[in-house]
Amino acid sequence: MHDATRDVPAPARRAFLRYSGALGAAALSSSPAACSWGPESTNDIGGHHTLTAVIGYGNDGSWDPTQTASAFSMAANNHIYEGLLDTDPISRKPYAALATEVPKDLHGTSWTFTLRSGATFHDGHPVTADDVLFVFDRILDPRAPTLVTGFFTSWLKEVRKIDARNVELVLKFPFRDGLSRLTLAKIMPRHVFSRPGGWDDAVRGTAIGSGPYRQSAHQPKSNTVLEAYARYNGPRPPAFKKMNWLSIVDAAPRVARISGSGAGAQVADNIPYADIGHLRRDGLTVAGGAGMNNLFLMFNTGHRPFDDVRVRQALQYAIDSEKMVKVALRGHGRPSTSFLDEANPAHRRARTVYGHDPGKARRLLREAGVSGLRIELLAVNVSWVVDCLPTIKSSWDAIGVRTALSPQETTAVFTKLDQKQDYQVVAAASNPNQFGADADLIMRYNYAPQNLWMRYARWADHPVAERLFADMDRATREPDPDRKRTMIQDCIDVVAEQAVLYPVVHNELMTAWNPARLTGVRAQPYPGINLLQAKWA
Numbered sequence: 001m002h003d004a005t006r007d008v009p010a011p012a013r014r015a016f017l018r019y020s021g022a023l024g025a026a027a028l029s030s031s032p033a034a035c036s037w038g039p040e041s042t043n044d045i046g047g048h049h050t051l052t053a054v055i056g057y058g059n060d061g062s063w064d065p066t067q068t069a070s071a072f073s074m075a076a077n078n079h080i081y082e083g084l085l086d087t088d089p090i091s092r093k094p095y096a097a098l099a100t101e102v103p104k105d106l107h108g109t110s111w112t113f114t115l116r117s118g119a120t121f122h123d124g125h126p127v128t129a130d131d132v133l134f135v136f137d138r139i140l141d142p143r144a145p146t147l148v149t150g151f152f153t154s155w156l157k158e159v160r161k162i163d164a165r166n167v168e169l170v171l172k173f174p175f176r177d178g179l180s181r182l183t184l185a186k187i188m189p190r191h192v193f194s195r196p197g198g199w200d201d202a203v204r205g206t207a208i209g210s211g212p213y214r215q216s217a218h219q220p221k222s223n224t225v226l227e228a229y230a231r232y233n234g235p236r237p238p239a240f241k242k243m244n245w246l247s248i249v250d251a252a253p254r255v256a257r258i259s260g261s262g263a264g265a266q267v268a269d270n271i272p273y274a275d276i277g278h279l280r281r282d283g284l285t286v287a288g289g290a291g292m293n294n295l296f297l298m299f300n301t302g303h304r305p306f307d308d309v310r311v312r313q314a315l316q317y318a319i320d321s322e323k324m325v326k327v328a329l330r331g332h333g334r335p336s337t338s339f340l341d342e343a344n345p346a347h348r349r350a351r352t353v354y355g356h357d358p359g360k361a362r363r364l365l366r367e368a369g370v371s372g373l374r375i376e377l378l379a380v381n382v383s384w385v386v387d388c389l390p391t392i393k394s395s396w397d398a399i400g401v402r403t404a405l406s407p408q409e410t411t412a413v414f415t416k417l418d419q420k421q422d423y424q425v426v427a428a429a430s431n432p433n434q435f436g437a438d439a440d441l442i443m444r445y446n447y448a449p450q451n452l453w454m455r456y457a458r459w460a461d462h463p464v465a466e467r468l469f470a471d472m473d474r475a476t477r478e479p480d481p482d483r484k485r486t487m488i489q490d491c492i493d494v495v496a497e498q499a500v501l502y503p504v505v506h507n508e509l510m511t512a513w514n515p516a517r518l519t520g521v522r523a524q525p526y527p528g529i530n531l532l533q534a535k536w537a
Contacts, residue, residue: 049241051518051536054257056270057527059247060220064202065186066139066146072224072247073207074434075528079226079243080122081186081209082234084113084132084167085179089530090289090522092437094179097234098127098187098210106176111169112162118233121189122214129161134190136169148184150444150451151435154476173477177438184435212238212532223247239520239535251275251383258284258512266517269529271510272383273330279512286512288332291525292341292442293431294503295324295388300423301500302458305370312499314364315375315425316354319395321505323356328387333507339443339492341506343525346439348489350496354504361399374402379427380410384507389427392504417456426456430503433526439488440476446501447472459500468494 061070065077078086086097094102099113119127136159138144139152155175160168171178192208193199207215212232217225223246228238246265248254251272258268259275259282271279276286297316299306306312321335334342338350365371375396379389389405396403416423432445446453449469454460468491475487496502511523520534 051240051243051267051531052265053243053245053529053531054248054254054265054268055245055528056249056251056254056268057247058221058249059218059224059245062203063205063207064199065188066135066148066184067203069147069434071434071527072245075530076215076224076226076245077186077207077209078211078530079213079532080207080211080215081188082119082211083183083185083187085182087180087183087436089524089532092180094182095235097183097236098132102179106179107174109171109174111171111179113167113169115165115167116234117165119210120231121192121210122208122229123189123192124231125189125191127187127189127210128164129167130164131187131190132167133159133161134194135185135188139185145450148435150448151181151184151441152178154444154473174479175476176481177440180436180438181441210234212236213243216242221247236532240531243531255279258514263514267511267513267521267529267531267534269509269511269524269527271512273332273510276510283514283516284512285515285521286510287523288508288510289523289525290334290341290343290506290508291431291437292344292433292506293509293526294336294341294429294506295385296428296430296501296503297499298426298428298453298457298501299499300425300456300458301462303422303424305368305373306424308368308370309498310364310368311370311373313352313354313497314361314368314370314399315396315401316499316502316504317357317364318361318399318401319354319392319504320356321354321391324388324391324505325507328391329384329505329507332510333505335505336503339495339502340439344437344439344442346485346488348492351493352496352499354499354502356395358395358399365399365401371400372402373400374404375424376404376406377425377427378413378416378423379405379407380413380429381407382410382429385427385429388505392427431509431526434528439485439492440472443472443488443491443495447495453501457500459498464494464498 055072057071059072061073062068063073065081068074082097084099085094085102087094096102098116098119100116103111115127121127139146139149155172155178157170157172162168189208193202205218212229213226214229216227223244226243228241248257254268255275258265259279271286279286299312301307325333325335337353338347340347379385386407389407393403393405432442435441435445449460459465471491475484475491478484478487509525509527513521517537518534519537
């Protein structure tokens, strides 16, 4: 995520993928002595003391906890850093991490936290209230908003220091969902990251926290090594002496690393659906997590005719999403019935649901006065997204829309968007569940006035968008949980109707592990792994 010092440009001027994890990081600068940046091999290291994990995403994105959306670094940072509170990776229930307890009064506008006695960063420095203020001041600084800024500024007024071990969070209004969001404010050492260039070091890979594991080696595009931190005294002690996380984006070598007689890894995420059967026959456990993970379409509303809602709706109605689930996802997904996935507690079937209706799609195009439309569909080259693209093309071709598919490296796609190059439609993958599961947070990930996604879509200044953002703010402030949920669902109805950035399908993410070697592994409904409760079998 981002940096609140003058050393880092504001996000409006920073390329999105530099912190979201799709752009490669520059060569790493030296880090403090607690982290040795040696050229660790991607082979298994440390014998039976080392857990080897295979992550299906790049480790060369930003490692700044306040700025990153990189699946690899977010997952690793959950082992390296702590928030005042952290959350269970599945239930998302908050638990005391750096703080000694979870606040009990959820109706007030002040939460006081005491830091855990004896908590230290990986370089040996004690964690203090100044470190907490350092992180929150950055998140709340309007001059340099971070990626997580939108998850805090609507409800958090300020953070005050009481003394060296106590801080007070002052809320603008009672907001119980804020407890689970505190895990997004990972506490970072002020003495490290406040120095000149410190935030750039965080972007490039320097990671020094107070969590159970310290980063001991980091090779962008290859692997990152985490070692147990001997002085950790928190609630989730390390179970592994060393973990070697391999970054293997291509599916075939990733699957090969965990399967067969030569398997060198014990756990892997992002398992292709076609490999589930043979991995299970090899004795591995393969489990899925159904959540917000989705293939979405984003339209450039500044490029005619996509400024016309009827055209956007027509292209959604045209897609045979049932076929997409059956053929491309092999049954591991569902056509979208809302912006939220159906497992979300706040899910309500949207007022507008895009079932396969090519007749309606043709009629909407006629009403919009559009004929002979040609589309270049710009898409990320994530393997399962690429598998879905032929269904989109055949569906659009069937209603007379000549479609050319243009899958590219994720970096290339978002570089074009960051450079404000013209485009028509983008197909990509998204999963706000990396940040949390509450509906307000999920909506704000994609829809907010200063949101990068809205800038990409050229829609933030539209009158409907302005009304939507105002309604979202009112929903955030609503104290009654049932009324709040209804208000957010009403906002989602607007998002569904407008179809500016909207999911076509929600799908499962698959994780595989060797049950003869590991216990306590749970499949997540979002990218990455969490091994804070896992141990050797």
